[in-house]
Amino acid sequence: MRPLPLVHLLAAAALLAGGSARAQLSSPMPGVKPAQKSAAPATAPAGPAALGVPAGTGAGVHSPDSPYAPLAPRADVVPWSVLTSVKTKTEKNRILPAFEAAQLQLNQKSQRIQGFMLPLDPGEKQTHFLLSSVPLTCGFCTPGGPESMVEVRSKTPVKATMEPVVVEGRFHVLADDPYGLYYRMTDAQPVK
Numbered sequence: 001m002r003p004l005p006l007v008h009l010l011a012a013a014a015l016l017a018g019g020s021a022r023a024q025l026s027s028p029m030p031g032v033k034p035a036q037k038s039a040a041p042a043t044a045p046a047g048p049a050a051l052g053v054p055a056g057t058g059a060g061v062h063s064p065d066s067p068y069a070p071l072a073p074r075a076d077v078v079p080w081s082v083l084t085s086v087k088t089k090t091e092k093n094r095i096l097p098a099f100e101a102a103q104l105q106l107n108q109k110s111q112r113i114q115g116f117m118l119p120l121d122p123g124e125k126q127t128h129f130l131l132s133s134v135p136l137t138c139g140f141c142t143p144g145g146p147e148s149m150v151e152v153r154s155k156t157p158v159k160a161t162m163e164p165v166v167v168e169g170r171f172h173v174l175a176d177d178p179y180g181l182y183y184r185m186t187d188a189q190p191v192k
Contacts, residue, residue, distance in 0.1 A: 060144030111171035125157030
């Protein structure tokens, strides 16, 4: 089975996370016009748009109303602030990452990443999943763009959980991935 393009995964994640018609992807699908903006109701939760950041870009927003605790700071993992600070460039009607030295120095080296798991295959144990900077199962949290996710291919299965996980493996910075991903980790193993 071929993996779904990242735009489809992000759209599904936004719907699972309680997203609405206001949620937009960072790069619209060809032939689809962006939704017209309307006034948000006074009770709308704060999100990236309230911070001046379009939905689907950056790290995402971990709402204080979330039933899940945010990621605890750890000195032994790559901070999401490094991964999400990537810029983008437009090339031939495509939006591509424009990595800076901070991201490029991680390429092809063993790294540790902490995040919330989004399984891509059925089952209790996962060998292929996404790690996100915010929980995609939280109806109050807004998922970020491709810079806020890492595709993980693990050597050993990792138990699916709603709690944060840490994995270590070979980190890849992806300049032009056909699925729209910016980062991938291979030969990953869970770390306590």
